[in-house]
Amino acid sequence: MAVRAITSLNLEGKKVLVRCDFNVPMHEGAISDPARIDASLDTIRYVIAHRAIAVLCSHLGRPKERTPALSLKPVAEYLSTALGMKVALAPDCIGDVTLRMIDALEPGQAIVLENLRFHREEEANDRDFAHELARGKSVWINDAFGSAHRAHASTAGVAKFIGERAAGFLMMRELEALRSVTENPARPAIAILGGAKVSDKIGVIKSLIAKMDAILIAGAMAYTFLAARNVAVGKSLVESDKLDLARELLALGESRGVRIILPIDHVVAPSPLEAAAARSTDLIPPDMMGLDIGERTVEAFCAEIHSAKTVIWNGPLGLFETPPFDHGTLAVGEALARTEGIKSIIGGGDTALALGHQPWASFFTHISTGGGATLEYLEGLVLPGVKALE
16 A cells, blocks of 8 residues: 655644544553553654644543543643643544634644544544544544554544545554565564464464465464364363364465464463463363463474564463463563564564563564554555555
């Protein structure tokens, strides 16, 4: 897809609607991880520096109605500090009061619109709501890659009413990073896939089989593949209705000459709540479940990484939220980060959460802010938020 970059537009004196991804984790009314806000600062600063009025909009959480706990007030306060200027919060994302607040701003100033999802029309991509959101703005910048897979009013609908539109710096970085590993990757190219369910990654696996030299599968989804190979997996999570599909994917990989590599040992426990009983084993006993990859699998995965030129990773390799089941994800993650001469793209969501704050995370080539958007891009699907920018 060919999209315009923000740098191609003349912004001076214009009111610019910037769709950001401010869907940050909150704890007791405070932002616990501002990474997604920080990721859009380059775009916001660019708009301000070019003497435009930055009208920033985003969703937060999944409210069905106006919910004070999901107000974007903490975001506006954070931006005020980060930008070194007062950033007001509008009482709503549409309406005459909000428009008057925007009209009162001078070029080079910014305002945050209240949570888009306080209106059900946002997710419904309601035409009238999109028109109202676009009212008074002459430029639309989409910088919310994490929401690009959603055809909502703010991510797609407003394109019908704003003629000038472009991708922000974050959106451009995301698209460039993903294109570089899917369209013409340096080889050998491998994918690391984790997470809970095969059903979440069917399209991704099929797409990557056509692009990668090897696919390393771990996390709970690996046990469906192992069960499909008649390997005993104890009480591990298995999607019984996906066993035939797993066999088909394994056969497809073999027919294409793509190596699909599964765990050869495991860290097991009777349940996720009994971490103290965790132990390593090659074979999973009937009363145990696999909750992380074992050390021999870590070594096998690291060996694949060391011989690769391109690695794309989506999904943790174990129950990373609960030590010691985070060991496999962190060990393989550090090995990838510290391997020189390799392009490493870390998919968003839980993968970014598990790896993004480690001391060696800065060594990755790119950590995506997208979860579902990254998966759908890897699957080869059209992202409505990107399509709208064409």
